Amino acid sequence: MGTPLDDAALDTIFRSARTYNGYLDTPVREADVRAIYDLVKMGPTSANQQPARFVWCLDQSARDRLADCASDKNADKIRKAPAAVVIGMDEDFHEQLPWLFPHTDAKSWFDGDAEGRKVSAFRNGSLQGAYFIIAARALGWDTGPMSGFDAEKVNAAFFADRPKVKVNFISTLGKGDPATIFARSPRPDFEVFNRIA
């Protein structure tokens, strides 16, 4: 029940914000991604699972490595963006629950339930992916989330040392260049996908 956001803030995180195809030259620095994560980690996840694992590709070499795993059109966007992000998820997130959710034995809810962990990591890791998009916007950045990539290649390139971490989606990050976006896709009226009960 915080102070409601004003119109300019609602525009920044939802109404005027767009998914960008290209960016201005403004670099993204480590301090910027730390500030974004400091917001992301505050967003709620079930039993504070925090299953998302982020690789922030700030070096050109890392973006090139990610681009090599993406479809042609996406590869070009990734190579040219100031930064790119791999949003992964740890399907063994339950190992961390003893300190992330210390007041009860939440780890035991997931021990031996690999399928349940997979579902929970995907749902809560995706929530955290959305928190990343909104947090970046809230701090004046823009994103270009994408799912057009070879997941096996991304996992091999970025999570080879962590076999239980899998890529969920990837994104570019920077100060969006308005020249690189098209008209916004239509948005549904309330009645189309909502019901009051």
Add this chain to the structure above:
Amino acid sequence: MGTPLDDAALDTIFRSARTYNGYLDTPVREADVRAIYDLVKMGPTSANQQPARFVWCLDQSARDRLADCASDKNADKIRKAPAAVVIGMDEDFHEQLPWLFPHTDAKSWFDGDAEGRKVSAFRNGSLQGAYFIIAARALGWDTGPMSGFDAEKVNAAFFADRPKVKVNFISTLGKGDPATIFARSPRPDFEVFNRIA
């Protein structure tokens, strides 16, 4: 690249916001949930899939019906909350793509790929679930998202007429009562779940 949010706004959507167990008596009206959805639908989804389907339980009878599908502790929270929300996802979202993503034949990407649709509905429907949480907060509301419920029962109670729509998670909604929350669970330092590349 909107105006960055000020500290009060960042507190409202991330830093001071909490998941509530109980609420004040302030009712949630249809105009309120329409305002929330007007923000939710602006959030990005892959190819503008918009797979989330929301049932806003404003009547006590609807909340009782949802409570009957939840675990004991959650049932009580749902019965007493001013409103509850079923966040569903349409695994046949691709049928809508001709008007949601009109500039290319995105429907054909998913025709005949039931498994791909399931994955995409889950990822993008979860993103929209997070947009719901943040949008509600941005407008001065609080939420209590939960996964402790019987999915088959929720589907039967709310989506019996739409067999391809499945519940993702559920949530209470209202003005949170600070007396009903506990200490916040620990949040990880950047180094724990992040890597710079």
